[in-house]
Amino acid sequence: MDFLNPKTLPPISTFRIMNNQGIIEDETQMPTDVTNEQIVEWYQNMVFVQILDGIMAEAQRQGRISFYMVSAGEEGIMVGSAAALGPKDIITCQYRETGVFKQRGFVLKDFMSQLLATRNDPGKGRNMPVHYSGRLKTGVHAVASTLGTQIPHATGAAYALKMEDRETRTDSPRVAAAYFGDGAASEGDFHGALNLAATRDCPVIFICRNNGFAISTPTREQYRGDGIASRAIGYGIEALRVDGTDIFAVYQATREARRRALENGGRPILLEFMSYRISHHSTSDDSFAYRTQDEVHPWKSRDNPIALLRKFLEHKGLWDDGREKELRTTIRKDILTELKAAEKEKKPRLSSVFDDVYAEYSEEQEAQRQELRRLMLKYPAEYDADDYEGGIQGL
Template identity: 50%
Template sequence: MNSNISLKAAASLLNLRVNQTSFFLINGRRFISTSRILYQKDKIKERVPFPGATESYFTDKMQFIHNVEPIPTYRVMDRHGRVIDSSQDPQVTESFAVKIYKDMVTLNILDLILYDAQRQGRISFYMTNYGEEAYVGSAAGLDSEDMIFGQYREAGVLLYRGFTLDEIMNQCYSNEKDLGKGRQMPVHYGSKKLNFQTISSPLATQIPQASGAAYALKRSGKKNCVMCYFGEGAASEGDFHAALNIAATMRCPVVFFCRNNGFAISTPSLEQYKGDGIASRGIGYGIDTIRVDGNDVWAIYNVTKEARKLAVEEHRPVLIESLTYRIGHHSTSDDSSAYRPSKEVEEWKRLDNPLVRLRKWLENHNWWNENLELEFRTSIRKEILNAFSKAEKLNKPSITELFNDVYDRPTPNIIAQRQKLKRLIEKYPNNYPLKNFKNEGKDL
């Protein structure tokens, strides 16, 4: 590097940052680099010219970095529903706040009823949201035209957007009115009209898909973003890393929302990773990152609004790590007492319940009381049970839905499979009882 004045002399004379333009070769090509010199407390820090890490600086001290300062967790309310800093108060209307609370309560009651339904053998599978309901605040922080890629604990987002109780029940029963035509397990919701992509069972597949969809939005010029939900267990998949990297390098308008509830199925987070949660990974990829109290609905709401603004207005991907606690079992296939003490669960249920925290906030504003609570819980339970009863009585979709919509036009192998199934049903009718299916297989 050549310069008319030494870098150290320039820094000492000006007592500020100075730049030096230098040239270097990579694979025979000539590059220009500006090496910034920092003058702070008699210490000169020369920025490295290498393109692989341009934010670094040279040092003569050899030090292996094991960790950095813990990433703070943003919150608005304490456990008693009191706003800690008035400047962070969401300043929302009564109707807006009450709607969010009602959606959270609805989700909680819905979970209890459908969990019991699975235990009775009436549906095949279910996953509850118990303890994590505050994520509904993220739905409130988005625009209705923003595209959502969920995992399987985002029914509250759909409720907020207008997904009906009938639509939820029809999907869980895989009946003839199921929007997914009976092709998915329960809780694998999807809604084109609500911009909610159908959920997939394999972990983390939705994360790179979200980055791609966000890039498409950017190319289209639409002023919207993609919201992608996943758990900390999914963040252990390779798809997570590929998705964050492409989102960062291509400046995709996507918000990654990680629900870190402490357990990936049966694996405690302490056994999943050694770093500072999931948030530290976003920083590593050069993504705007924030950690939030996942049991504080207003903290989640505030963060989501600001994250959306960064994504839409500046094409900057954002990673939100929401720290919460899964009170329920991972799913109806899980018994969490095998890997965590029940006393721990009870303590979380008693001390830091998202529903209780928001209810106290509402009561502090004189927007809710015991009578309203009882009245709403009674009425919504009746509505849920009514939708439950209707969905249970409906037939399964037509058997032809196995073959429809797989391709734009049926391929020869699809046609052959359909004909083979028809012959089997005709030959062995007792082995293929279709009386509970729409059209009873007559349209094969």
């Protein structure tokens, strides 16, 4: 008898292209389909996310929005992987994928409309901040707080894409991609999604952001196996572990995963991007209750995707302190301007509370709508109806 002992097996290696000085040690690993202009754009998008996160987290402390989650330490995963996906691919994600939305076409007004729940929000102000909705513009379905539910959604979408592309015999086949954290990989949805994707050969890419924490629980307390990539093997799925601070490795891994996912009729691929959550889990969390500042500091000052890519750009003569200062000043000014503009926007119509549940209001909904209207008319000082599009008439 030969029992498999995981402690005797070698750990899964981590794919990377840049070293920690931003130097490419093997030029043959570099993507050949990316221009210097695109690399600079990646950097600008990551800096945008960083500054947006800082301003909106501060805005939450000021009471201007109710909640926020930042992406510090994971910007390279989001921007690099989104750049490698196809324009018509279907994406489902969690709540730390601001960079995915930015890379795929979200502009400042889109972000602010959702964060401040204005009438311009496609989600009609129903969801928490940072739970963006941009399927028509970006191919990314609405974010949900329920942990892990987006993973089987991506498997189902991939199976539908496979059937549709097969029927139309398209020359541009599509994949689905699901973003999730290491904590979500402990949910049953993760396991069901992987097993179904494997048995039905679904062209889906499972993108795990292993940032070291599931809220306050470090990975060493979450599981005993070799990360998340090792789980894919048990389901018969190819996997790759990648340095999530290296945007070139992220891009190349996602690009190759997409090619493999579409190969020979389709199959699932899992990517485990290793990173570190520099920030608190959310504005509702104080991470220094369960970790030290000394642990965070190296990742914040040195070992993060923005610092790494900046070193690369400076080595290549594509960036300098002047451009850095100009970029950060411009982005900060634009964000503050759009934030103030969004604060003056009307909220969605009051009737949107009841809309989109059924094709027509049910008797119960209509009764509830009338009762809400009665109360708002009787106690106008208790409600801010004028802040909503159409005022009380919008109900």
